[in-house]
Amino acid sequence: MRIPAYLIALAGPVLAACADGLPPLSNPPPFADAQISHDSEGHCYGRDVTPAVLETVTEHVMVQPAEVHTDGTVVAPAAYRTVTRQRIVRERREVLFESVCPDSMDAPFVASLQRALTVRGHFRGEIDGILDSRTTDAIRSYQRQQGLDSPLLDIRTARELGLVPLTSEELGI
Numbered sequence: 001m002r003i004p005a006y007l008i009a010l011a012g013p014v015l016a017a018c019a020d021g022l023p024p025l026s027n028p029p030p031f032a033d034a035q036i037s038h039d040s041e042g043h044c045y046g047r048d049v050t051p052a053v054l055e056t057v058t059e060h061v062m063v064q065p066a067e068v069h070t071d072g073t074v075v076a077p078a079a080y081r082t083v084t085r086q087r088i089v090r091e092r093r094e095v096l097f098e099s100v101c102p103d104s105m106d107a108p109f110v111a112s113l114q115r116a117l118t119v120r121g122h123f124r125g126e127i128d129g130i131l132d133s134r135t136t137d138a139i140r141s142y143q144r145q146q147g148l149d150s151p152l153l154d155i156r157t158a159r160e161l162g163l164v165p166l167t168s169e170e171l172g173i
Helices: 006-019 107-119 133-144 154-159
Strands: 033-038 044-050 053-064 074-076 079-090 093-099
Touching: 093 154, 107 133, 133 154
Parallel strands: none
Antiparallel strands: 033 044, 044 093, 053 079
């Protein structure tokens, strides 16, 4: 059965419209789940989960060695089979850390954060006090240097940037 050309031409936009609701074909973000919880004393804690990274490995495994005569002629070549398996490159990781509470991150605080990250070369853009993806990307970029790959602002990072007071321990009191 042959499909008329005009039906094929009409099918393109219809299929494209159906695909709008599908998630994009891309790798998941490094931290698939970022959450903040509160304890009874009002401290906030960030929780980030990095998914495991898997790698597919294909190998040729010798099943039977080659059969070779004493004069060096090959009677039967070696036999191989292809084995495909997955291996974990990086384990799933859950990171818990004290973070700045969301209610503390008002527009003036975020603007100060943006200025501090700009000075350190991690934020580029208008200082607008909005906690948008550019700002969280800059937070992640800066914290990655300290070993924490998270869009949530770690309390130690906030102290280092001069955004929250140091503790008495940090002051040496």
